Amino acid sequence: SPTEKWLEKDRQYVSDALKIRFYPLAVKSGKGVVLRDFENNEYIDISAGWAVANIGYGHEKMASALQEQYKTLSFSSNITIPDNQMIQLSEKLAGMLPGEFKKKVWYGLTGSDANDCIAKLIPISAKRPRMISFMGSYHGQTMGSLSLSGHTAQARFVSGANVVKVPYPNPYRPPFGRMENLTQQVIDYIENEMFTTICPPESTAGIIIEAIQSDGGVIVPPDDFLPELRKLCDRHGIYLIVDEVKVGMGRTGKWFAFEHSGIEVDAVSLGKPLGGGVPISAVIARKEILDCGNALHLFTSSGNPISTKAALTNLSIIEEERLIGNVIEQGEYFKKQLFDLQTKHEIIGDVRGKGLALGVELVEDRVTKKPASEKTAAVCYRAFELGLLVFYVGVHSNVIEVTPPLIINRKEIDIAVAILDQAMADVER
Numbered sequence: 232s233p234t235e236k237w238l239e240k241d242r243q244y245v246s247d248a249l250k251i252r253f254y255p256l257a258v259k260s261g262k263g264v265v266l267r268d269f270e271n272n273e274y275i276d277i278s279a280g281w282a283v284a285n286i287g288y289g290h291e292k293m294a295s296a297l298q299e300q301y302k303t304l305s306f307s308s309n310i311t312i313p314d315n316q317m318i319q320l321s322e323k324l325a326g327m328l329p330g331e332f333k334k335k336v337w338y339g340l341t342g343s344d345a346n347d348c349i350a351k352l353i354p355i356s357a358k359r360p361r362m363i364s365f366m367g368s369y370h371g372q373t374m375g376s377l378s379l380s381g382h383t384a385q386a387r388f389v390s391g392a393n394v395v396k397v398p399y400p401n402p403y404r405p406p407f408g409r410m411e412n413l414t415q416q417v418i419d420y421i422e423n424e425m426f427t428t429i430c431p432p433e434s435t436a437g438i439i440i441e442a443i444q445s446d447g448g449v450i451v452p453p454d455d456f457l458p459e460l461r462k463l464c465d466r467h468g469i470y471l472i473v474d475e476v477k478v479g480m481g482r483t484g485k486w487f488a489f490e491h492s493g494i495e496v497d498a499v500s501l502g503k504p505l506g507g508g509v510p511i512s513a514v515i516a517r518k519e520i521l522d523c524g525n526a527l528h529l530f531t532s533s534g535n536p537i538s539t540k541a542a543l544t545n546l547s548i549i550e551e552e553r554l555i556g557n558v559i560e561q562g563e564y565f566k567k568q569l570f571d572l573q574t575k576h577e578i579i580g581d582v583r584g585k586g587l588a589l590g591v592e593l594v595e596d597r598v599t600k601k602p603a604s605e606k607t608a609a610v611c612y613r614a615f616e617l618g619l620l621v622f623y624v625g626v627h628s629n630v631i632e633v634t635p636p637l638i639i640n641r642k643e644i645d646i647a648v649a650i651l652d653q654a655m656a657d658v659e660r
């Protein structure tokens with residue numbers, strides 16, 4: 232078949248270093264929440280290509296904005312000659328970060344380089360060498376962002392000597408075995424164990440955290456965790472950085488996922504959906520952080536006019552189409568449907584998430600919570616055969632991640648849930 236021919240060439244010419252193939256699919260086109268293969272089979276995509284296609288595929292307004300921008304100014308290396316799209320976007324993004332302090336914006340091309348910006352500039356700005364991050368976190372695959380990560384990919388490289396990893400407050404699998412005072416257990420671990428031993432606060436520059444640990448398994452910390460972490464940082468003069476690459480830009484029902492906790496942060500990293508499908512990443516941070524030195528972290532195409540135009544257009548689409556309102560409405564509906572599935576399928580141990588950043592954790596046994604990793608892969612594969620694109624995440628590879636385009640409607644959710652229902656029934660049988 233034509234799809235199989237493309238896959239054969241994919242196996243022959245494309246590096247395995249950039250591959251995770253869940254099932255034998257290659258795509259030809261996409262519109263809205265639907266992707267098509269080369270036989271014109273249609274698939275509803277509730278991954279949104281790892282949370283990138285938030286405005287859906289093939290948005291007309293984006294298509295014409297990009298065409299117009301290419302004709303007006305196709306490129307400027309903004310590290311030497313700035314163009315007005317980048318400046319406009321910077322003003323807009325700086326205005327979005329909560330807090331009454333001076334803010335600036337940095338640009339890259341993918342989430343990893345934004346977190347590299349954090350890994351490099353936070354220690355320089357703070358004049359302290361160490362960083363703290365969380366086990367299970369995913370901040371990227373470039374060496375700096377990889378050093379910050381606490382995911383299995385990190386374990387394959389020797390990197391991150393100055394980064395200390397601490398447990399993430401996972402309510403379904405509490406790191407210290409007890410659910411009571413989960414927040415305080417982790418805060419105490421940092422303050423009473425880490426600070427008094429290998430990571431003294433006076434040599435700690437920053438703590439970086441995902442407000443929801445997404446690739447780590449869609450883990451939502453207790454509501455009081457970020458506020459308590461903010462207080463801990465304030466007690467010791469440590470920067471708090473939130474990685475919003477995956478769950479930022481409206482996915483949880485607010486622009487930034489950390490905003491649910493009402494705190495202010497010193498820096499956020501953005502990527503994935505920022506450009507509505509066109510690669511661009513950014514860091515929005517306190518001026519003092521992003522101005523700690525000249526030319527410390529720049530790429531030839533940083534802030535290029537196509538990417539920044541895409542981000543500006545993406546922001547206006549989210550506002551005009553009231554997509555954050557849709558996230559709140561459809562997110563609640565989707566979650567409720569998943570809870571209903573849990574009553575039918577013994578294999579579903581937990582359903583969780585905020586807005587349209589949802590996770591379904593599959594277990595062999597609801598009491599022992601033994602991860603049902605193989606069955607999770609089988610459910611995703613079966614869903615693909617039935618016309619639904621969905622992937623799994625988590626350190627045990629047993630969490631189905633639901634991050635659909637923010638434009639998804641009730642009818643599409645009903646189809647997606649019906650397919651998941653069928654796929655689970657087929658795998659359990």
Ligand code: PMP
Pocket residue numbers: 281341342343344346369370371372441445446474475476477478502503
């Ligand atoms: N941060 C988070 C929270 C992510 O989920 C990811 C990608 N999954 C990254 C950073 C890295 O982004 P990219 O793959 O675009 O470099």
